[in-house]
Amino acid sequence: MTEAIAQQIRQLKRGTVEIFTEAELAQKLTTAAGAGRQLRIKLGLDPTSPDIHLGHTVVLRKMRQFQDLGHKAVLIIGDYTARIGDPTGQDTTRPVLSPEQIERNAKTYFEQAGKILDTSRDKLEIRHNSEWLSDLRLADVIALTTSMTVARMLERDTFELRYKKGDPIGVHEFLYPLMQGYDSVMVKSDVELGGTDQTFNNLVGRDIQRTHEQEPQVVITMPILVGLDGKEKMSKSKGNYIGVTDEPNDMFGKVMSISDEMMENYFTLLTDQPPERISELVDPGKTHPKQAKVFLGKTIVTQFYDEQAAHVAAAEFDKVFAQGQIPDEMAEIELAPGAVTVKQLLLACRLVDTGGEAKRMVAQSAVTVAGRKVSDPNAEITPEDGMVVQVGKRKFARLKC
Numbered sequence: 001m002t003e004a005i006a007q008q009i010r011q012l013k014r015g016t017v018e019i020f021t022e023a024e025l026a027q028k029l030t031t032a033a034g035a036g037r038q039l040r041i042k043l044g045l046d047p048t049s050p051d052i053h054l055g056h057t058v059v060l061r062k063m064r065q066f067q068d069l070g071h072k073a074v075l076i077i078g079d080y081t082a083r084i085g086d087p088t089g090q091d092t093t094r095p096v097l098s099p100e101q102i103e104r105n106a107k108t109y110f111e112q113a114g115k116i117l118d119t120s121r122d123k124l125e126i127r128h129n130s131e132w133l134s135d136l137r138l139a140d141v142i143a144l145t146t147s148m149t150v151a152r153m154l155e156r157d158t159f160e161l162r163y164k165k166g167d168p169i170g171v172h173e174f175l176y177p178l179m180q181g182y183d184s185v186m187v188k189s190d191v192e193l194g195g196t197d198q199t200f201n202n203l204v205g206r207d208i209q210r211t212h213e214q215e216p217q218v219v220i221t222m223p224i225l226v227g228l229d230g231k232e233k234m235s236k237s238k239g240n241y242i243g244v245t246d247e248p249n250d251m252f253g254k255v256m257s258i259s260d261e262m263m264e265n266y267f268t269l270l271t272d273q274p275p276e277r278i279s280e281l282v283d284p285g286k287t288h289p290k291q292a293k294v295f296l297g298k299t300i301v302t303q304f305y306d307e308q309a310a311h312v313a314a315a316e317f318d319k320v321f322a323q324g325q326i327p328d329e330m331a332e333i334e335l336a337p338g339a340v341t342v343k344q345l346l347l348a349c350r351l352v353d354t355g356g357e358a359k360r361m362v363a364q365s366a367v368t369v370a371g372r373k374v375s376d377p378n379a380e381i382t383p384e385d386g387m388v389v390q391v392g393k394r395k396f397a398r399l400k401c
Contacts, residue, residue, distance in 0.1 A: 059193050077128045
């Protein structure tokens, strides 16, 4: 192995959990360099929701590293596999999405992934797996299933758990990893990236490539980014996420809310800071935790916007949280004249999603109207022009009447 390839391996290993196998990756990089060929780096995303959050970008950033080394990213929009639903991490069968839902979600993926990936034509290929999966005949599907045994399928932790509990497992769920593996065959994948929750699916791709007489792809797994709560993986459904389309002030504020213990993980997976610099930043003897967190917040906002937006977001955060002032910019909500309840006001201002959430926030003393705490969600408020409504530390709205 040349020093150049060894350096690439060191770079690509950063932040990874496992590589199946490192020796194969070194061989593929060496062969590609000798032949002047791009490796094809596969990542599949099922459009089961319309938004990408920072948890998704952990893998996208690894894909960008391959692009920067001269290779081609192959981003597969799983518009066909989304109809089945990935059983990964599920203790029940996923609900089947409609074609309309899938199409709506898929439309946003390219734009959002483009905030991380190099979208130039020679560095990125976008494919939809309906291109080939929708043309499979029953005989083709049966042939595909011969590459996998039921015993092997039940090795998957979620299937094993559900089987032991006597919970139903749909036969269609067994097809998901086979179809994802077939994607690797169709795009001639050299490397497939995924979170640790995708290890089983991605290794199935290696098996299916062998049955189709292709050189098996290298599988690289990345850790799952912990959400803002510090307990579960980042997920929109759990409300513990930072979206790549969040406004700079929201993005910065959410970063500032993470615990000090989470900073090393976020610096490693979400920034390009070298390990020695990260060690300094997370060592309270060398860097004050707040200073390190501000640097992290600015770095992340700059990635998705620019340095000016990061500077403004940091200044606004300091103004609102450190000095207790009201932000300069906030949503302006037009309301018709007439008294409304606090619950109705919060819903109209889109500061809560449900009446139940409104009640909870009031009970937690987290709601302020015109500078005064409110204690009754059913109390009547007469809106006035310029009145500021606040929920929690980060949500504000100004009324226009």
